[in-house]
Amino acid sequence: MNELVILVILALVFDFLNGIHDSSNVVATMISSRAFSPRFALGVAAVAHFIGPFLFGVAVAKTIGHEIVAAETISMQMLLAALGGAILWNLLTWFFGIPSSSSHALISGLVGAVAMGAGLGAIQLAGIQKILISLFASPLIGLLGGYLITRLVFFLVRNATPRINWFFKRSQLITVLALSFSQGTNNAQKTMGVITLGLVISGALPSFEVPVWVIAISAVAISLGTALGGWRLIKTLGGKFYKIKPVDGFCAQTTSALIILGASLLGGPVSTTHVVSSAIMGVGSADRLSKVRWGMAGEIAVAWLVTIPITAAAAAGLYWLVIQL
Numbered sequence: 209m210n211e212l213v214i215l216v217i218l219a220l221v222f223d224f225l226n227g228i229h230d231s232s233n234v235v236a237t238m239i240s241s242r243a244f245s246p247r248f249a250l251g252v253a254a255v256a257h258f259i260g261p262f263l264f265g266v267a268v269a270k271t272i273g274h275e276i277v278a279a280e281t282i283s284m285q286m287l288l289a290a291l292g293g294a295i296l297w298n299l300l301t302w303f304f305g306i307p308s309s310s311s312h313a314l315i316s317g318l319v320g321a322v323a324m325g326a327g328l329g330a331i332q333l334a335g336i337q338k339i340l341i342s343l344f345a346s347p348l349i350g351l352l353g354g355y356l357i358t359r360l361v362f363f364l365v366r367n368a369t370p371r372i373n374w375f376f377k378r379s380q381l382i383t384v385l386a387l388s389f390s391q392g393t394n395n396a397q398k399t400m401g402v403i404t405l406g407l408v409i410s411g412a413l414p415s416f417e418v419p420v421w422v423i424a425i426s427a428v429a430i431s432l433g434t435a436l437g438g439w440r441l442i443k444t445l446g447g448k449f450y451k452i453k454p455v456d457g458f459c460a461q462t463t464s465a466l467i468i469l470g471a472s473l474l475g476g477p478v479s480t481t482h483v484v485s486s487a488i489m490g491v492g493s494a495d496r497l498s499k500v501r502w503g504m505a506g507e508i509a510v511a512w513l514v515t516i517p518i519t520a521a522a523a524a525g526l527y528w529l530v531i532q533l
Contacts, residue, residue, distance in 0.1 A: 211284040215406040218291040220429040223399040225298040226310040227257065227433020230395055230480050234388050234434070237457035237488065243377040252381065253388045254435035260392030261400070261427045266418045267475030268394055272401030274416045275335030276315065277322045279408055282330065285530045286321040287406055293317035293523030297515060309479035312515040314398055315339055320520030321527045342476030346467055347486040353463040354490025361459055362494070376454035383461035388434075390469035391480045396426040398477060456491050463487040482512065 235249040244252075294313040301308035322330050365372050403422050407413040452460075464484045471478045492500040 211288070212406055212410045212412065215284060215287055215291070216403055216425075218288060218295065219399045219403050219406075220425060222291050222295050222298070222310070222314065222402075223396060223426055223429035224433040225295060225302065226395050226399070227254075227430040228436055229298060229302060229308070229310055230391060230430075230434070234384060234391060234461075234484075236484075237452050237460050238380045238384055240452040241377065241380070241454045241457040243380040243454055243457060249384065250435055252384060254431045256385050256388030257392035257396070257434045258427045258431035260389040261396040261423050263389060264393040264469070264472055266397055266400060266423070268397035268472055268477050269401035269404060269418050270416065271335065271338065271475045271477055272315070272398050273405035273408075274401070275332055275338065276318055277326075277330050277335075278332060279405060279416070281326040282322055282405070282409060283325060284406060284409055286325045286527055287318075287402060287409070289321040289324075289527035289530055290314065290317035290523045291402065292526045293320065293519045293521075296522055297519045301511065308511050308515050309343075309481050310395070311343060311398060311477050311479040312512065313519045314402070315343075315477070316516045316519040317523035318402075320523035323520075324524035324527045325531075338475075339477055342471055342478050343482070346471060346476075346478040347482040349467055350463060350483045350486035351490040351493075353467060354460060354487035355494045356490075357463050358455075358459040358491045358494035361455060365455075373454050376458045380454070380457050380461060383458055383465060386465035387461045387468070387484075390465050390472060392427065392430060392434075394468050394472040394478060395480060396423075396430045397472070399426040399429065452488070456488070456495075459491045459494075460484065460487045463490065479512070 234253040235246070238244055238249050239246050243249075291314075294310065294317040297308065297313045297317075298310055319331055319336070400418050400422050403426070404413065404416060404418045407419075407422075408416055413419070464480070464487045467483050467487075468478060468480055489500050
């Protein structure tokens with residue numbers, strides 16, 4: 209089979225798994241707070257994930273496909289190995305219900321495969337710096353943003369009756385749409401970037417411009433994954449930090465949507481798992497610090513950190529195997 213066809217298939221598999229992984233980010237709080245039924249929540253998120261990539265441009269795709277490695281130094285085998293390493297890690301973390309970062313997995317896999325095949329000189333440090341700032345600053349912003357937004361909401365509704373819970377339940381339909389639009393925009397673009405880079409390497413495109421058909425198939429793949437839902441991950445994000453109330457879900461989704469959309473417009477690929485998880489912890493700590501199960505947060509943080517070396521090593525190993533065949 210043509211290498212370009214294999215690349216597109218693997219990229220869409222990665223995108224599909226990304227949707228399964230990250231459906232938990234979008235709907236976990238609204239399901240746990242009993243705002244809406246699981247199937248309704250996942251259906252709304254899937255539709256919004258499909259629409260999102262068409263609304264907010266392809267800045268993240270250009271960062272992934274144009275600013276990490278020099279296109280003239282990368283081969284199709286390197287891209288295939290990078291996707292293979294990221295897919296293996298996504299499957300492993302999904303099986304064990306660990307909310308890991310698909311963004312970390314893909315970028316680390318790309319760096320590992322290129323470093324093995326073309327050397328460290330092929331990696332563009334300015335692009336890596338931009339990505340690292342986005343990936344590592346966004347959880348801190350999520351933690352602080354979740355805390356501040358929750359404190360503001362508590363102040364605004366300080367004299368409200370218990371009926372305010374109805375508002376926070378129903379308003380999550382709006383916040384989940386905003387979060388899904390932003391998440392679909394950021395995540396699907398990572399797949400678009402890889403496919404478009406493959407088109408450039410193969411000579412099918414003269415320059416790095418994302419075709420409409422690439423946007424469409426990437427949007428379809430991530431929305432299908434979202435529709436199926438990652439139930440293991442939903443349970444982790446929706447209940448293992450603390451018992452989530454409607455106001456918690458509203459504040460966490462609002463915080464996450466603002467951060468992810470802002471990053472997407474600036475071309476910064478972020479881990480939506482990082483952002484949503486840190487926002488949930490920020491929201492919980494705004495109520496009281498002891499409310500958050502920080503031990504669980506620590507376990508997830510360790511999983512995030514080991515993603516980088518493991519996927520880089522896996523992609524480098526896969527590339528070595530590919531060139532031996």
